[in-house]
């Protein structure tokens with residue numbers, strides 16, 4: 516489990532320095548009162564450097580990051596945005612909030628977007644594709660990017676779970692055109708609440724930066740309250756205390772991912788001979804190992820695994836229990852999904868539900884007790900024997 520396990524004196528010291536140097540909590544202005552301290556700006560620069568991408572924009576959440584990414588692409592009413600059936604509601608909420616139509620693909624055994632289904636869902640109204648690296652395993656980015664490029668459609672990577680991972684040695688979030696990240700409290704690195712959007716293209720970055728700040732262009736030749744603007748926008752600005760925590764957490768990111776991978780490997784080796792099938796991981800993947808997912812025979816067995824793991828105070832992460840928040844087939848409260856896929860939404864994505872129903876996801880901690888893998892094995896054995 517993630518960066519919150521390591522929150523401590525480094526984050527405190529970064530936050531303290533904001534107060535020591537004048538206590539300016541706004542990311543802009545107040546230049547004469549802040550002794551050169553601009554934590555959000557510094558966080559953006561450091562994040563861009565770590566991800567090897569030219570532009571990064573800090574925002575208030577991973578949901579805001581998706582909304583801002585779509586605003587940068589000038590998404591209009593009725594445009595179609597394709598994403599996958601297994602994701603958190605936020606991905607589809609951002610599409611609906613942009614007045615666009617969410618179009619949902621099936622997933623495959625990577626539990627991410629099925630490239631073949633993606634191809635069949637593209638129409639002349641498709642304006643963007645949002646692929647999600649669920650639970651830290653990269654999607655089939657090569658195939659998906661090829662399809663996106665062939666059709667001239669921008670690719671957004673929802674990297675809420677993939678921060679710190681790679682695909683073919685390229686940081687997740689930077690393979691496509693735009694990458695979004697979440698720093699909520701359950702993520703690989705956290706600022707409590709917060710997010711980041713990264714861009715290769717300066718024009719898209721400039722649009723996003725203005726849109727997330729009421730349209731402010733932050734023209735260096737004008738005082739902020741006389742600033743120029745060319746579009747309306749909203750307020751998704753990150754504040755200085757989050758930027759300060761982010762700077763400290765970013766320094767821990769590689770350690771977090773390395774430790775999670777090590778612990779996930781240990782668990783995988785320990786349960787390797789059980790009658791389970793591990794989730795497919797595409798070639799070239801460097802997972803964040805936020806969770807370790809395997810398939811069992813059916814939903815009944817998956818639920819039994821969950822109950823046994825809970826009883827043994829081990830627990831599961833999202834699957835099979837939290838499917839209602841993470842599978843589009845259950846979101847009949849979203850009229851846009853019902854309109855497009857019919858009232859029998861739960862059966863609209865049969866391949867996805869078949870896989871999700873028999874998935875079990877084990878949470879991976881940084882600070883894992885030595886006996887954790889064997890405890891997991893013994894507990895699963897009691898169900899799968």
Ligand SMILES: Cc1ncc(COP(=O)(O)O)c(C=O)c1O
Nearest residue numbers: 576577578603605675697698699
């Ligand atoms: C796939 C995915 N996208 C977006 C988000 C939204 O992030 P946030 O909680 O920071 O708004 C989440 C949060 O869990 C997520 O899992």
